[in-house]
Amino acid sequence: MVDVRQDTPRWVVDLLDALSKADNRSRGQLVNEILETWARAEAHKWRLIHRITNGNPGAPDTAGQR
DSSP states (O other): OOOOOOOOOOOHHHHHHHHHHHHHOHHHHHHHHHHHHHHHHHHHHHHHHHHHHHHOOOOOOTTOOO
């Protein structure tokens, strides 16, 4: 595990605290769950992009036109 620190708006922290207390878990556990869900979704998108483009994004449609 690594320690992550950042400035976060107060209302976001208040909401995280309320949600974590409602589910009887720590703020850190909730943040980790949120980040893991986001990271898995992003990784899935990038795997699809890589698969569809064969790892080569290619040139724009206007390539070679003048």
